[in-house]
Amino acid sequence: MSEQGMIKVEVCCGTTCYLLGAQSLLALEKSMPAPWIGKVEIVAMPCLEVCTNDNYSHAPFVRINGEIVGDATVDLISKKVNDLLERHAQ
Amino acid sequence: MAMENDKLFVELEASQWIKTGQAACGDDFRCVRIPNEKRTIAVLSDGLGSGIKANLMASMTSTMALEFVRSNMDILQSAEIIMDSLPVCEIRKISYATFTVFDMQLGGKTRVVEMDNPPFIHLRNLIDLPKNNVKELVSERWPDRKMRITEVAMAPGDRLIAFSDGVTQAGLGCPGWKFGWRRDGALNFIKRTVEKNPEISARDLASVIAAEAMSIHPERKCMDDITCMVLYLRHPRVLRVITGPPFRKETDREYANLAVFPEGKVVLCGGTTANIVSRELRTRVDIDIKMVSRSGNLPPPGYMRGVGLVTEGILTLTQVAADLESGDWQNSAAAAKEIVNLMMDSDIVEFIVGTKINEAHQDPTLPVDLEMRRNVIKRLQASLENKYRKNVTIRYF
Numbered sequence: 001m002s003e004q005g006m007i008k009v010e011v012c013c014g015t016t017c018y019l020l021g022a023q024s025l026l027a028l029e030k031s032m033p034a035p036w037i038g039k040v041e042i043v044a045m046p047c048l049e050v051c052t053n054d055n056y057s058h059a060p061f062v063r064i065n066g067e068i069v070g071d072a073t074v075d076l077i078s079k080k081v082n083d084l085l086e087r088h089a090q
Numbered sequence: 091m092a093m094e095n096d097k098l099f100v101e102l103e104a105s106q107w108i109k110t111g112q113a114a115c116g117d118d119f120r121c122v123r124i125p126n127e128k129r130t131i132a133v134l135s136d137g138l139g140s141g142i143k144a145n146l147m148a149s150m151t152s153t154m155a156l157e158f159v160r161s162n163m164d165i166l167q168s169a170e171i172i173m174d175s176l177p178v179c180e181i182r183k184i185s186y187a188t189f190t191v192f193d194m195q196l197g198g199k200t201r202v203v204e205m206d207n208p209p210f211i212h213l214r215n216l217i218d219l220p221k222n223n224v225k226e227l228v229s230e231r232w233p234d235r236k237m238r239i240t241e242v243a244m245a246p247g248d249r250l251i252a253f254s255d256g257v258t259q260a261g262l263g264c265p266g267w268k269f270g271w272r273r274d275g276a277l278n279f280i281k282r283t284v285e286k287n288p289e290i291s292a293r294d295l296a297s298v299i300a301a302e303a304m305s306i307h308p309e310r311k312c313m314d315d316i317t318c319m320v321l322y323l324r325h326p327r328v329l330r331v332i333t334g335p336p337f338r339k340e341t342d343r344e345y346a347n348l349a350v351f352p353e354g355k356v357v358l359c360g361g362t363t364a365n366i367v368s369r370e371l372r373t374r375v376d377i378d379i380k381m382v383s384r385s386g387n388l389p390p391p392g393y394m395r396g397v398g399l400v401t402e403g404i405l406t407l408t409q410v411a412a413d414l415e416s417g418d419w420q421n422s423a424a425a426a427k428e429i430v431n432l433m434m435d436s437d438i439v440e441f442i443v444g445t446k447i448n449e450a451h452q453d454p455t456l457p458v459d460l461e462m463r464r465n466v467i468k469r470l471q472a473s474l475e476n477k478y479r480k481n482v483t484i485r486y487f
Contacts, residue, residue: 012361013361013377013389013390013402014361014362014389014402014450015360015361015389015402015403015404015405015448015450015451016450016451016453018388018389018402018405019405020453020455022389023382023389026379026382026390027382029379029382030382030383042379043377043379044377044379044382044389044390044392045361045375045377046361046364046365046368046375046377046392046400046402047360047361047362047364047365049361049362049365051449051450051453052449052450058455059450059453
């Protein structure tokens, strides 16, 4: 969790990420599941600059509480965020 | 149109409405700039009648007038040639087209040549300056037609405004407008408009004058073609577009410093570009996620405090180029529309282009071919210079 106790999901809006699906990830902000409200913050970022780094997988990228997640999909983000929420609930 | 005149700029724009029911405007406006003479010439012509015939006469007149003035030909002889060339109206037995020419030369020295258009306005500090250097010429062959030549000394902030009689005669004969809007009516409207917005651009002023004249007509039916042309001598408005990472990383700081530009406005196009500037200037980008719904097919725009607008790079610039080429950006994606509007409000567009190849764009899984940044910049330059009469500079980094 971030300082404010929120889970921060930063969506890369660089050209490559955007072309490979970042737009649908940003749409999560509007269709956020009820349990996330007040606990998850979704923000757009200019470019996370990880697409040229071989240590990471493939665009689109998001950063969830500081951890880079490649090949991001709505399902993958949902899973990661739900895991974090569960962990914090325990 | 914008051009350098010492350190000042000549912004020249016109706005037109076509007579209701006609396919073409019976007035014509055209202008040319001659950079090596630091000279700007503009012509507004009104052809007899309306529709295609009037349009042809007006276009012939303005084309000839522009060429004659440009080649410094004797003005009386020019007018005679124009009148000899135009077809003669069967009813009125005159070859009819009026014109107003603004010929602005280095240092603001301007000659205004008028034939039968409503007298132009020289606006300084909300005052229509009286003309004291006027010469009248009459052709022996066309004794009915008088030409007025006025020498005007322009000062920074001055405006010259000319219109066709569609403006002064707006509403003619209607209740409340027995004699039409007249020059005085238009002048009062202009003074009120400039008082409210002292730095209003030539483009906006021409457009509101023409729209006001239009609105005076009953049921907003335009009874005559309306054209208003405005020349505005002022300090230039500069937009700096910074895009692409520099070729050499060592120049990142120098490159980022260009984003601090209090003399004008700045747009950063590109995520990597924004990150370099953000890192070097220790400031950050805020993207309003609420913009996503308005961002169309482009990534949403953001803002960097102390710098200005931040957008994605190549996709956004390609969209801007397409918008400028089509001339229609009302429904464009938010990021592209914001850039186009900034460009339209500027006289000079400076592109600072980083030339490093973006490795991320070489990804074979990308669903579209991305155009080369330099090619897009060239497309933008061509449109801005040729279609929108802006001054464009490009500096590669």
